[in-house]
Amino acid sequence: MSNAWNQTRRMKRLAVGPMKTPEYNEWRNAELEKKIEQMEEEKMNLILDADVQKLEAERLRKGKTKAEEDLDSLKTDYKKLCLSMRTAGLGQTSEQWREKIQVEKNKTDRWERKFQEVQARNEALEKSLLENRKKKRRTK
Structure with a gap:
């Protein structure tokens, strides 16, 4: 029985081996290289997107900080105005x-x-x- 199994195993190897022609190997290698290049491009795009997102987040943080400072300034001015209106009797x-x-x-x-x-x-x-x-x- 082990002889029969070895014979079928060898036959399968022989049957699969000759199907790979040199043209097929070249085409397959070219496709793999294209996929690798695409993946590298996608990786670069993702890195660039992450950098852009970081810059955008930083810009938004700065804008938020500026807006908060402006709001605090307006609140202070409003309080001063209310106080002066009260002392002047304008309110x-x-x-x-x-x-x-x-x-x-x-x-x-x-x-x-x-x-x-x-x-x-x-x-x-x-x-x-x-x-x-x-x-x-x-x-x-």
Whole structure:
């Protein structure tokens, strides 16, 4: 039995061997070289793509950092503006402004009345003074 197996094994080798012609070997080697070149090109493209992605990620990180800095700056400016508006009274509603204006008008009216009273008093004092001077002149 082992002889029979060896004979079929040898026959299979003989049958497979002559099918590979030199042209087939050349064509196969050329195809393998093409595939190797394609794979190397793909590898280079992948490396370049990875480099481009790294550069893009770095650019995005820098942009994000800049945007965050700008946002922080805007927040600071906004807080300063709100504070200055509060101290200047610009952040009030129209009703609050009306109340403030009314209060100021009331103060103005009060000062105006006091001024008129003082003016009237001064005029009365001046008249009294003139009359007293006239009386003194007459009595002399």
